[in-house]
Amino acid sequence: METKLAIFQGKEIRKTFHKGEWWFVVEDVVLALIDSKDPKQYIQRMKRRDPELGKGWVQIVHTLSIATAGGAQRMLCANTEGIFRIIQSIPSPKAEPFKRWLAKVGYERVQEIEDPEIATARTRELYRAKGYSDAWIEKRMRGIAVRAELTEEWKGRGVNGEPEYAILTAEISKAAFGMTPAEYKQFKGLNRENLRDHMTDLELIFSMLGEAATTEIARKQDAQSFVENKTAANKGGRIAGDAREKLEVETGEKVSTSENYLVEPESKKRLRGKKP
Structure with missing residues (x-):
């Protein structure tokens, strides 16, 4: 310790x-x-x-x-x-x-409970204060909404909160990136930090795709219980994984990166990357 x-x-x-x-x-x-x-x-x-x-x-x-x-x-x-x-x-x-x-x-x-838009605005401001670009913030906020929609779907389909949410999330991540969230955090050198706050644009996009696909599959196949939703999670994650692999073949670069924003804010990294 x-x-x-x-x-x-x-x-x-x-x-x-x-x-x-x-x-x-x-x-x-x-x-x-x-x-x-x-x-x-x-x-x-x-x-x-x-x-x-x-x-x-x-x-x-x-x-x-x-x-x-x-x-x-x-x-x-x-x-x-x-x-x-x-x-x-x-x-x-x-x-x-x-x-x-x-x-x-x-x-x-109390204000945020009465008006959820206030919470969204404050979250955006917090990310800006930490140095994230507006483009990244838009993807992060959309990802939060996609995640909320998925957990609401799980709640109505017999998934009993934590730790089942965590297990299903790991199933999506493993199929999409070849790593569970815990393994992904280790890959990026993170400890308590939120994994998605240290994802690049593409990592966020494929995370969203895996979760949005899982939500849609669960609805269309009327998945009930933890077991059926675990199957849907694997299928949804696999859709994102297949798309990620195709992009990697075309670009010759890996989507998953050890890059994180512990030392340098995302917006500064973006500006540094544009310098000749």
Whole structure:
């Protein structure tokens, strides 16, 4: 298990990667937001002061191994959601910016539920802020819509959410690209990052084709249950895979690439590629 440092209010916060997400040392976060030098005692008082936090403590906080100067130690850690819940119980001026930010995020979420177009507009702006080109964003947003249509179709055809969605998605990806999403992420050198946020235009197009074809096959063949939809997923992915292979023959280049946008935004790569 890898331990790293994060900077929080100018203080170093130890964190470790556990079950696919970062977990932060609770004492480090609390110490960054209070004036006391004894976070352990403060945490005990905080749980007494906030009975609901105390009751849910064992669900929020897990004991994980953290590397220290004296060797690995078992320490109380919480994921991002848990840390935000803890911050809500700290009556400190240092915690106020985070509380206001949480209130703003909650308000924005209510707005998005009332008007889904707001969520779409915000997603576009986030991608632009990260350096993605408008052309790439259009494909990514269309891919999100195609994916949503497919999962809605699965929901009405006897597919029981996760992990069955993940298995069917892997079936499409394997047939379309010769790799499951997990293998694809490894191929691109990704960890927690969203795979499709690191796909090129062509990779996004063939992903969409595989999922759109799967949706259409499931409808036309009236696929019911996980087993029948797995067959439809393989057929849909194979349609994208056949098209990908034909393009590769014509161009002499592979569609799947290890390229990702971890270091350089997509729009900058596009501009660099146009230079003589």
